[in-house]
Amino acid sequence: GAGVSQSPRYKVAKRGQDVALRCDPISGHVSLFWYQQALGQGPEFLTYFQNEAQLDKSGLPSDRFFAERPEGSVSTLKIQRTQQEDSAVYLCASSSVGVGTEAFFGQGTRLTVV
Amino acid sequence: SQQGEEDPQALSIQEGENATMNCSYKTSINNLQWYRQNSGRGLVHLILIRSNEREKHSGRLRVTLDTSKKSSSLLITASRAADTASYFCATDPRYNQGGKLIFGQGTELSVKP
Numbered sequence: 001g002a003g004v005s006q007s008p009r010y011k012v013a014k015r016g017q018d019v020a021l022r023c024d025p026i027s028g029h030v031s032l033f034w035y036q037q038a039l040g041q042g043p044e045f046l047t048y049f050q051n052e053a054q055l056d057k058s059g060l061p062s063d064r065f066f067a068e069r070p071e072g073s074v075s076t077l078k079i080q081r082t083q084q085e086d087s088a089v090y091l092c093a094s095s096s097v098g099v100g101t102e103a104f105f106g107q108g109t110r111l112t113v114v
Numbered sequence: 115s116q117q118g119e120e121d122p123q124a125l126s127i128q129e130g131e132n133a134t135m136n137c138s139y140k141t142s143i144n145n146l147q148w149y150r151q152n153s154g155r156g157l158v159h160l161i162l163i164r165s166n167e168r169e170k171h172s173g174r175l176r177v178t179l180d181t182s183k184k185s186s187s188l189l190i191t192a193s194r195a196a197d198t199a200s201y202f203c204a205t206d207p208r209y210n211q212g213g214k215l216i217f218g219q220g221t222e223l224s225v226k227p
Contacts (some may be wrong), residue, residue, distance in 0.1 A: 003158070031212070033214060041219060041220075042219050043157070045214045045215065048213070048214050091156060095159075103213075104146070105158070106156050108155075
């Protein structure tokens, strides 16, 4: 596609609800990253895929967070039993290779947990 | 757990003036990148400077890197109202295996027409 596409753009979830956030990276991009951005802060790394392999999940804040990229293209970030502190913008980025190249970001999904 | 510290946190200038933003980081890096984020939007890559480079230009942007001081600066010359946005530095740490970026807290730039 022309750019990284994320859906939904906005999501309101009741506390305890499960949510799934989708990322369509740029076609052919090997690397895919998820970041979490709290209001007024810089993005914080969550997890990284190279093709379908999840090579780094050190940034996932708890075991309620789970990400997958089963066919090496589209990725889903799932948050189980959402809590208020999960409210943030979730950004997806892709790049052609992992190191030393530009990452292209999607517009993000703004998650609000009420 | 962010590596970068940026200053100032907020900067307000008049159109036509230059804007300088600074970034400091903690660990050795492969490269440092600057991104822009308009309100409610994703991040847009501006420029990448490698650890063996000291200065880089792109249009009205000038980036410097001092690895001995672990700091970088972004200069926007002849600013325009459209430059109003948040600017983030992001480092690709030397220990990195996958290219994940460590972002600073950002500088919020306001350019008044």
